[in-house]
Amino acid sequence: MKILVALKRVADPDNANKVKIPPSGDRIDTAGLEWKPNPFDEYALEAALRLTEDGKAPKARAGEVVVVTFGPKETEQTLRAALATGADRAIRVDVTDDKLDGALVARALKALVEREKPDVVLMGKQAVDGDSNQVGQSLAELLDWPMATFAATIQEEQGALLVGREVDGGVAVLRVRLPAVVTVDLRIVAPTSVYSLKTARTHKYNDGVRFAALPAIMASKKKPLAEVKLADLTADSGLKVQYHGFEPPPARKAGIKVKDVADLVARLKNEAKVL
């Protein structure tokens, strides 16, 4: 099985205090930020690796995982990390974040899918920076492919995937014919969430995303990493979404000290009006 995984890097939420907005308020200043892969995309990569191996002998590959990201040269670090974790090949679409929106990414991915002809496109259900939750769905529409979103489990079948989605009060199970687009939720990296045809149903994975072994980190430098121009994928690079301004969240107001419980209750009632 050949899988295309779309990866986005996001500002590390642990360094959220470093996110600066210039006085003009027209953009986010990304200088000095540390980056990490969007966690849901990392889960998608883990799911893709599980679908292209026998869980018992993961070193022998049983398929191909191609990772793609959209970004400037330094986003190749995100791709190298994915290659070190086990992906086979990487593609960087050369562009900067401010020239992108979800619709454009979906259009470009469509062209890439037509070139690469994967059986499955996997990605996170959303990126944790913009929280847009658009690209997977838009891509499936553009390709006119079956789609399963928010996947919590994936089981490979002959020519199809059985996808479990957690919904209110239970689990909805969809069978999608291949090729298909699947976006994943966080439970996809639980020990028994993903099974390829090769992996025995008794196999239990480690919980979470696998670490990159040092020999694999070294070997990843020799894995192919191609650069593609955005213009080669889509002639229409217009943006449907325009940002009109950015504002930092209001600074937290200083707290007050209350004398006793009666004072607290009175203030909750009269000032905060929550009682």
Added chain:
Amino acid sequence: MAGLPEAFLAAIQADFPPDFLSLDAGDLATFGRDWTKVHAPSPGAIAFPRTTDEVSRLLRLCSAHAVPVVPSGGRTGLAGGAVAARGELVVSLDRMRHMGPVDMLGGTVRVQAGAVTEAVHQHCAAQGLTWPVDFASKGSSQVGGNIATNAGGVKVIRYGLTRQWVLGLQVVLANGDVLEVGGALEKNNTGLDLRQLFIGSEGTLGIITEATLKLTRLPGHLDVLLFAVADLAGVLALFREARMGGALAPGAGLEPGHGPFTVTAYEFFTERCLDRVKRHRKVRNPLSAPSDYYVLMEVENAHRDALEAWVASLFERELVTDGTLAQHSSQAAELWTLREGISESLSATGLPHKNDVALPISELSGFCAGLDDLFARRYPGWEICLFGHIGDGNLHINVMKPDDLTREQFLARTHEADHDIFALVKAHHGSISAEHGIGLLKKDFLGYTRAPAELALMRAVKRTLDPQGLLNPGKILDA
């Protein structure tokens, strides 16, 4: 337990705020001990001063009524230094947690002794500075306790002990006098450095109420690696490589701008420790196969290519059998959990008897061989969980209680085992307490590391500063 004198309690009631003293059973149990769980807490009362003046007036009163005092910080100590088991008055610094403004030019900050280590870090981080005293219990431990115990931790290899990061102290003496020592000066060559007398004194010479801390810039980008190595010799061979920042690799060819990296932590632990952590918390081994020994290494501002070239050479020279490099901060945190979770997980999954010894690094191999031999011969079947700051020659030897011994039997036998271990420490020119201190737990063994003349001098200092023997009585030295 004899209660506190009536007249003393009456004076407290008259001269201090109503919430100053607590006799609440929950407080007595909580504040009567530290992380050493072998002593039953039994304090007379807990005092919660808010100011240095209150501490001073309190100690003057204690002195007048001959009330023994146990100073108390975050109570994360592992040697029983904050245990009150004999009706003492516990003086908790919990309410004294004010932090002054950071002096950007001098690189200092003045804080009250009850300020929590992690809060100090956050306070200074906003200015790009840090107080580089860092260990697993930083979320509870307090500045005063860190100083009184000269705390160590995981970054000692890079920054040294707490002692190196204290410029000035305010100390309340046993008679209530307030002493200012040091100030905010980096250089102050004016006779005996009294400040150093209180650093590491474990509350036996005075109560530290404020400190001027020396700060340094926040570290740059940190990379965290976990290695699997076959044996202790391998841990040490890898350390020799690491401390040179990769410059020893053949053909390392450190290019301009690829200079040697700086090691900020070099920790090791055994598979048994990892097993215990796995039993206690939801963690996994990030490596594909288990190994007897693991090394966690953190490096600052490493050039990625140079670091990877060094790592490649480690495999070529078979210095490591497996390993991983955290790809981002969450993975780095996950690797650190494996090491920092050990102490807590040992206590949560059994009854550990803790020893914290230091040895010259060149003696470590011989010592560990001797340790294996000793336990195989005299205490067969006991589980030893070994981990520590190997780069500092610091081993944490945790002996777990075997299921077939009762708690009392075990504690009696560990006392015997300690004599054996410390004789071995002495033979290898080590110290019986690297960073945990002496407290109650190691007092009987002080003679293995300190000469009679040194002990006599320590007693003389104690008598001079605390003639009534009221400050943390029975800690370090017998009362």
